[in-house]
Amino acid sequence: MLGIFNEIKSDLQVLDKKLQKVVSAEDLFLSQMASYLLKAGGKRLRPAFAFLSARFYNYKLENVLPLAVALELIHMASLVHDDVVDAAATRRGVPTVRAKWGNRMSMHVGDWIFAKSLMMISEYEKIPMVAKTLSQISVKMCEGEIQQISSAYKVEQTIKDYFYRIERKTALLISASCQLGAVVCGAPEAIHLPLKRFGYKIGIAFQIVDDVLDLSADQKELGKPVGGDLRQGIITLPMIYALKNSAYRERLSVIIQKHSKSEEEIQEAISLISKSGGIDYANSVVDRYVTRAKEELEHLPNIPARDVLYEIADFVKNRKF
Amino acid sequence: MLGIFNEIKSDLQVLDKKLQKVVSAEDLFLSQMASYLLKAGGKRLRPAFAFLSARFYNYKLENVLPLAVALELIHMASLVHDDVVDAAATRRGVPTVRAKWGNRMSMHVGDWIFAKSLMMISEYEKIPMVAKTLSQISVKMCEGEIQQISSAYKVEQTIKDYFYRIERKTALLISASCQLGAVVCGAPEAIHLPLKRFGYKIGIAFQIVDDVLDLSADQKELGKPVGGDLRQGIITLPMIYALKNSAYRERLSVIIQKHSKSEEEIQEAISLISKSGGIDYANSVVDRYVTRAKEELEHLPNIPARDVLYEIADFVKNRKF
Numbered sequence: 282m283l284g285i286f287n288e289i290k291s292d293l294q295v296l297d298k299k300l301q302k303v304v305s306a307e308d309l310f311l312s313q314m315a316s317y318l319l320k321a322g323g324k325r326l327r328p329a330f331a332f333l334s335a336r337f338y339n340y341k342l343e344n345v346l347p348l349a350v351a352l353e354l355i356h357m358a359s360l361v362h363d364d365v366v367d368a369a370a371t372r373r374g375v376p377t378v379r380a381k382w383g384n385r386m387s388m389h390v391g392d393w394i395f396a397k398s399l400m401m402i403s404e405y406e407k408i409p410m411v412a413k414t415l416s417q418i419s420v421k422m423c424e425g426e427i428q429q430i431s432s433a434y435k436v437e438q439t440i441k442d443y444f445y446r447i448e449r450k451t452a453l454l455i456s457a458s459c460q461l462g463a464v465v466c467g468a469p470e471a472i473h474l475p476l477k478r479f480g481y482k483i484g485i486a487f488q489i490v491d492d493v494l495d496l497s498a499d500q501k502e503l504g505k506p507v508g509g510d511l512r513q514g515i516i517t518l519p520m521i522y523a524l525k526n527s528a529y530r531e532r533l534s535v536i537i538q539k540h541s542k543s544e545e546e547i548q549e550a551i552s553l554i555s556k557s558g559g560i561d562y563a564n565s566v567v568d569r570y571v572t573r574a575k576e577e578l579e580h581l582p583n584i585p586a587r588d589v590l591y592e593i594a595d596f597v598k599n600r601k602f
Numbered sequence: 603m604l605g606i607f608n609e610i611k612s613d614l615q616v617l618d619k620k621l622q623k624v625v626s627a628e629d630l631f632l633s634q635m636a637s638y639l640l641k642a643g644g645k646r647l648r649p650a651f652a653f654l655s656a657r658f659y660n661y662k663l664e665n666v667l668p669l670a671v672a673l674e675l676i677h678m679a680s681l682v683h684d685d686v687v688d689a690a691a692t693r694r695g696v697p698t699v700r701a702k703w704g705n706r707m708s709m710h711v712g713d714w715i716f717a718k719s720l721m722m723i724s725e726y727e728k729i730p731m732v733a734k735t736l737s738q739i740s741v742k743m744c745e746g747e748i749q750q751i752s753s754a755y756k757v758e759q760t761i762k763d764y765f766y767r768i769e770r771k772t773a774l775l776i777s778a779s780c781q782l783g784a785v786v787c788g789a790p791e792a793i794h795l796p797l798k799r800f801g802y803k804i805g806i807a808f809q810i811v812d813d814v815l816d817l818s819a820d821q822k823e824l825g826k827p828v829g830g831d832l833r834q835g836i837i838t839l840p841m842i843y844a845l846k847n848s849a850y851r852e853r854l855s856v857i858i859q860k861h862s863k864s865e866e867e868i869q870e871a872i873s874l875i876s877k878s879g880g881i882d883y884a885n886s887v888v889d890r891y892v893t894r895a896k897e898e899l900e901h902l903p904n905i906p907a908r909d910v911l912y913e914i915a916d917f918v919k920n921r922k923f
Binding site (some may be wrong): 306307308311392393396402404411415424426428431 | 665
């Protein structure tokens with residue numbers, strides 16, 4: 282086990298060097314912004330999934346590296362664009378590109394990072410599935426964001442609407458990270474399809490946990506203010522549950538629909554959602570998805586990377602930030 | 603000649619149907635926005651170049667159609683994003699997506715349209731050059747936009763800076779439209795390289811004309827207010843010439859550097875640029891590029907499509923909108 286963790290660690294170091302190289306640019310200003318984004322960090326979760334999945338079949342770092350870079354760039358680009366539209370001031374505890382350089386720059390930097398990911402993807406000319414999968418997912422990621430905007434403050438939205446959104450926002454890219462990590466090493470369907478399903482389920486669980494933490498985490502640990510979703514009118518699973526089942530649903534509905542909420546109203550809403558069992562309910566859904574994700578791993582060979590995937594599944598469930 | 607114009611016309615009709623189909627979406631709101639953008643029109647210049655270039659070698663509409671759609675989508679996406687950052691209220695005489703639906707939506711719609719173009723491009727899995735060329739150009743298009751923002755209001759910029767920008771903003775995609783139209787039909791280098799160079803030179807000329815028209819066109823014909831570049835601090839070729847060579851350069855420099863200009867100042871600047879010979883100079887550069895573009899056509903077989911390319915070259919030079 283220690284061996285595989287060390288291997289992944291060294292893969293992630295190679296990844297960071299490669300990322301740094303890929304986002305270096307002639308334009309000094311652009312280079313600065315891109316480096317700043319890289320240094321702002323992130324969990325490198327998607328590359329890690331690709332590196333682990335690749336180990337189930339004929340693993341070669343050089344085969345996975347362009348994919349891992351592309352996955353992280355797609356994710357970074359979507360974060361930069363999210364920060365533009367959400368007018369966010371901090372992410373992971375540090376000022377966003379938008380807060381530092383303004384909306385106009387951020388949008389183009391996001392576009393630029395995304396286009397760089399396409400250059401990486403185009404290296405897989407012999408595995409058309411890579412470009413096909415990632416272009417389809419990029420379309421759906423945008424659809425998730427668009428639905429998030431058009432459904433904002435709409436208290437009548439359903440659990441189905443919520444799942445439509447988090448599948449697109451999060452689960453599909455994590456699913457592709459797991460699947461394609463194996464695909465680029467030449468793995469057959471018997472390997473890459475269980476990985477795809479594992480990634481999908483873990484991705485759903487991951488996003489629900491994110492949404493729960495936004496209501497219940499410690500602000501310092503989270504690196505951003507709690508209640509962000511409430512402020513932006515994003516209605517997450519704990520809220521949908523509470524809006525349907527709570528004795529306080531009328532008061533909660535009034536607060537959630539307000540486009541401008543006081544700090545007291547945010548705290549009141551969080552307390553009502555919690556008292557109504559919304560957070561417990563969402564956590565139970567997370568448990569179910571994590572369990573089902575782990576079941577997918579049973580179809581895979583028992584190698585050290587599989588144990589790490591089990592551990593990540595438990596981490597997703599238990600994380601506090 | 604009439605035959606080829608009719609052929610192109612029918613190709614462009616097929617293109618518009620296909621575009622409509624590609625941008626239809628589950629999400630009603632998204633479909634509406636995308637259709638609105640399509641109906642807002644545009645010259646379909648890039649698809650037209652691809653359709654014409656394809657005729658130099660084994661032309662089949664179905665081979666070129668996904669490329670033509672992708673080219674128009676890339677162009678549309680970049681326009682939607684430009685309108686976000688420029689806070690433009692109209693384009694081609696009608697309200698922009700941004701003005702109608704807001705910045706947040708526009709950014710994601712732009713992203714979505716761009717991602718749709720990738721799905722089209724991924725159909726050329728047997729011609730890796732398509733994805734490689736278009737991903738590289740997408741990166742450079744962003745670099746052009748970024749340089750445009752970081753160089754805004756900077757009167758010390760050079761003609762070289764200007765060419766760096768218009769190459770990326772405009773010329774490379776038009777160049778690729780001409781080249782790849784032939785490439786996707788299997789044309790050899792002897793065909794697609796002259797087309798690439800023709801497209802590059804025409805693209806440069808096209809953008810300079812755009813910048814001249816922004817200072818000298820009739821507002822009604824142009825479909826947007828003149829002086830837009832001056833307002834946004836974008837320093838174009840006629841201005842660079844006047845800032846260097848004019849007797850009025852000090853006054854001009856003062857106006858250009860103002861972040862907020864009155865209507866009188868805009869008119870004064872336009873008049874100073876014109877009196878200084880900036881517009882004449884830019885037009886002479888256009889003439890040179892159009893002539894050099896036409897010279898590239900001499901390397902190509904004498905087919906009706908070639909005559910149309912000659913005519914387009916003259917149209918670019920003489921257009922008033």
